Structure formats: structure tokens, C-alpha cells
Amino acid sequence: MVATVNENFDLIQNNYLFVEIARRVDEFQKQNPDVDLIKMGIGDVTRPLSKTVVKAFKDAVDEMGNADTFRGYGPEQGYDFLIEKIIENDYEPLGVELKNSEVFISDGAKCDTGNFQELFSQDNIIAVTDPVYPVYVDSNVMAGRSGKPQEDGFYENIVYLPATAENDFIPELPKEDVDIIYLCYPNNPTGTTLTYDQLKQWVDYAKENDALILFDAAYEAFIKSDDVPHSIYEIEGAKDVAIEFKSYSKVAGFTGTRCAYCVVPEEVTIKNSKGEDVQLTPLWNRRQSTKFNGVSYPVQKAAEAIYTPEGKKEIQEDLDYYVKNAQLIRQSLEDLGLDVYGGVDSPYIWVKTPNGIDSWEFFDILLNDANVVSTPGAGFGPSGEGYIRLTAFNTYEKTKEAMERIAQLEF
Numbered sequence: 542m543v544a545t546v547n548e549n550f551d552l553i554q555n556n557y558l559f560v561e562i563a564r565r566v567d568e569f570q571k572q573n574p575d576v577d578l579i580k581m582g583i584g585d586v587t588r589p590l591s592k593t594v595v596k597a598f599k600d601a602v603d604e605m606g607n608a609d610t611f612r613g614y615g616p617e618q619g620y621d622f623l624i625e626k627i628i629e630n631d632y633e634p635l636g637v638e639l640k641n642s643e644v645f646i647s648d649g650a651k652c653d654t655g656n657f658q659e660l661f662s663q664d665n666i667i668a669v670t671d672p673v674y675p676v677y678v679d680s681n682v683m684a685g686r687s688g689k690p691q692e693d694g695f696y697e698n699i700v701y702l703p704a705t706a707e708n709d710f711i712p713e714l715p716k717e718d719v720d721i722i723y724l725c726y727p728n729n730p731t732g733t734t735l736t737y738d739q740l741k742q743w744v745d746y747a748k749e750n751d752a753l754i755l756f757d758a759a760y761e762a763f764i765k766s767d768d769v770p771h772s773i774y775e776i777e778g779a780k781d782v783a784i785e786f787k788s789y790s791k792v793a794g795f796t797g798t799r800c801a802y803c804v805v806p807e808e809v810t811i812k813n814s815k816g817e818d819v820q821l822t823p824l825w826n827r828r829q830s831t832k833f834n835g836v837s838y839p840v841q842k843a844a845e846a847i848y849t850p851e852g853k854k855e856i857q858e859d860l861d862y863y864v865k866n867a868q869l870i871r872q873s874l875e876d877l878g879l880d881v882y883g884g885v886d887s888p889y890i891w892v893k894t895p896n897g898i899d900s901w902e903f904f905d906i907l908l909n910d911a912n913v914v915s916t917p918g919a920g921f922g923p924s925g926e927g928y929i930r931l932t933a934f935n936t937y938e939k940t941k942e943a944m945e946r947i948a949q950l951e952f
């Protein structure tokens with residue numbers, strides 16, 4: 542007997558996008574060791590953890606080193622002290638009531654959005670907006686739900702909903718009969734948003750068509766506009782049809798610390814093989830308690846500190862810092878005559894490549910001639926072709942320098 546590979550892995554098109562970019566950047570740096578690259582590619586933060594968070598983190602590590610306060614395995618779903626803070630601070634002010642058992646702490650929205658599809662049967666049809674965060678597509682390819690890749694870059698069994706400048710980045714509701722819809726707002730990668738009314742159309746669609754929405758709200762903390770919802774549960778009826786994913790990565794500098802959560806309301810049901818309604822909450826709980834042992838106690842204490850008055854203030858300062866970078870990027874590129882989207886309620890700026898240059902070529906121009914790392918739009922799906930994404934997560938000084946370097950380029 543010989544172990545054989547999961548044949549769905551043959552269907553994966555390339556390296557994971559950010560791994561491919563890191564590979565190209567490493568290669569460039571090996572050949573150009575003296576070049577000072579400015580990284581605005583992967584959405585990785587540069588501001589350190591806030592003082593209040595670090596103190597809570599260290600205190601919790603000390604507790605772990607003391608026999609009287611040491612803790613072993615925690616609850617797989619997360620400690621109530623953090624879940625309660627989430628409900629009180631992230632949902633109650635929006636008028637959304639949740640039970641502790643509906644909130645699941647995890648080590649990342651990438652893991653949660655990648656893992657959640659395990660609860661669905663193989664023949665479910667998924668829909669994604671295009672361009673899209675690659676995890677939603679790749680995790681469904683690995684699970685055997687995508688069909689084969691086509692020459693145009695689309696998988697045969699996935700429904701793609703284009704979001705481009707032509708439709709103001711508002712994807713149309715699916716015409717096909719779909720079962721699961723991935724939405725991410727503020728959007729990764731385009732940085733665009735949906736208003737309350739626009740998101741309501743998706744919730745209404747899901748209710749009318751028995752579809753489930755997987756709503757990734759990892760960038761919610763960047764919302765400044767009044768007409769943009771902070772949670773899908775602000776929309777009437779959404780608790781019947783939507784799962785929401787949130788993350789501390791970009792909000793509080795947790796990309797390396799790892800903490801996130803998802804909300805699985807008890808109202809959400811899907812059909813079992815007998816055609817009966819089953820709740821997703823216990824299914825997700827079952828999945829998590831089998832495959833996950835929870836986030837470490839010190840990390841959850843660090844996350845809890847985000848909700849203290851000092852923590853909130855410090856984190857807001859970091860968010861404001863990134864927002865200022867986003868404004869600088871938008872303004873500088875607009876001044877160069879480029880078409881620029883996003884970057885208002887989001888740390889991502891989506892830029893149309895000049896003169897119809899393709900997105901990997903523009904990525905190379907920025908890398909080689911401006912020594913700035915971007916993310917090529919095509920890496921996020923066929924409708925991302927002709928765009929690149931920049932992030933606002935570098936320092937203000939480097940962001941400014943990157944804009945000056947780009948201004949020197951001749952397109």
C-alpha cells in the first residue's frame with residue numbers, strides 16, 4: 542500500500558499567492574542585496590502591539606509560570622472572559638444580541654474561512670466575488686468542490702461575481718442557484734465597501750434562495766463612513782443566514798500573535814442528508830473541538846486587553862496611523878492620474894494599471910524600477926487582471942518614500 546495524494550491538490554493552479562510573491566521578492570533581493578525594498582504587498586502590519594496588550598500578555602505568561610495560576614487546556618471554543626468582551630463591545634452597541642455559545646475564538650480568520658467549508662457537502666455550489674481573497678477558493682478546491690480550472694482562470698463549478706470599476710465594485714447577485722456565498726467587506730482586495738442597503742440585498746437574496754453567507758469582516762475596524770455596516774447582523778434577518786468572521790490581526794497588530802473569532806448564530810440551519818434542518822452552531826463546535834485545542838491563554842488575555850479603555854485608545858491611534866497612510870497613497874496616485882479605488886474604509890488601495898499593462902507586469906515594474914512590493918490583482922482572480930493592490934500597513938515614512946519613487950516612473 543502506498544499513500545497517494547489528495548487528487549484535488551492537482552487542481553490548485555499556483556503557489557498560494559503571498560508565497561509566490563515572497564518567492565519573487567526573495568529572488569529579487571538575492572540579486573539586488575543593496576536595494577532598500579518597500580513592502581506594500583501582503584497585508585502585514587508594522588505597528589507593534591500596544592502597551593496595554595503587551596502588559597496583559599506578559600502578566601498572563603507569568604500566570605502560566607506559577608503553579609497556583611497555571612492553566613492547561615482551555616475551552617476549545619475560547620475563554621468566556623474574551624467572548625463576553627466581544628459581545629459587549631463589538632455587538633451590543635450595534636443592537637446585536639449574541640449568546641456566548643455562538644462565538645468561537647480562533648487563531649485567525651484565514652483558518653476559520655478556510656476551515657468552515659468542511660461543514661458542507663461536496664456538491665454544494667459556492668459563489669465568490671471576483672477578485673477574491675484566495676483562501677475561499679483554494680480551500681474549496683482542496684475539498685473537491687471546484688471542478689477543473691478552465692483556461693480563462695475560472696474553476697468550472699465555482700460561481701464568480703465580478704466586481705470591477707465597470708460595476709463600481711458592486712457585484713451582481715448570483716443568477717445561478719448557489720448554496721454558499723463568500724462576501725468580504727470592507728473588501729479584500731479592492732478596499733471597497735457595501736452600504737446597508739446594498740448588503741441588505743444580499744441578505745434578502747440568501748433568505749429567498751436558501752443560501753448561506755460567509756461574511757468576512759476582518760477589516761471592519763477601518764470603517765469610517767456612516768452608511769457602511771460594521772457587522773452583517775445589523776441587517777434584519779442576517780442572523781438566519783450568515784456566519785461572520787472577525788480578526789484582531791489588522792485591528793490590533795495580531796498578525797504574528799494570532800487571535801480571531803467567528804460568530805455562528807443558533808438560527809442558521811442547513812439541510813442534512815435526510816432533508817432535515819440542522820443547526821450550524823453545534824456542527825462547528827464539533828469540528829473545532831475535534832481539530833482545534835483553542836488559542837493560548839496569554840494570547841486570549843492579550844486580546845481581552847484590546848477592550849480596556851487604554852487598549853481601545855492605543856489601538857485607535859494605530860488604526861488612524863494606517864488610515865493616514867491610505868489617504869497619502871490614494872492622493873499621491875490620483876495626482877499621477879491613476880484610477881484609484883478603496884483606501885477610505887480600508888487599508889487596501891486598488892489601483893488600475895496604466896495603459897492596460899497586465900498586473901504581473903506592473904508588479905514587476907514597481908519591484909524593479911521603484912523597488913516597491915505590491916500585489917498583482919490577477920493573483921486574486923480573473924477580474925483582478927489590470928489592477929494591483931497596495932497596503933497602508935508600512936510606516937508613514939516608507940509609504941511617503943514609495944509614493945515618491947512611483948512618481949518618478951514613466952508609464
Ligand code: MLT
Nearest residue numbers: 582583584585651729790
Ligand atoms: C492579505 O494581504 O490579503 C492578507 O494579509 C492575507 C491574510 O490576512 O491572510
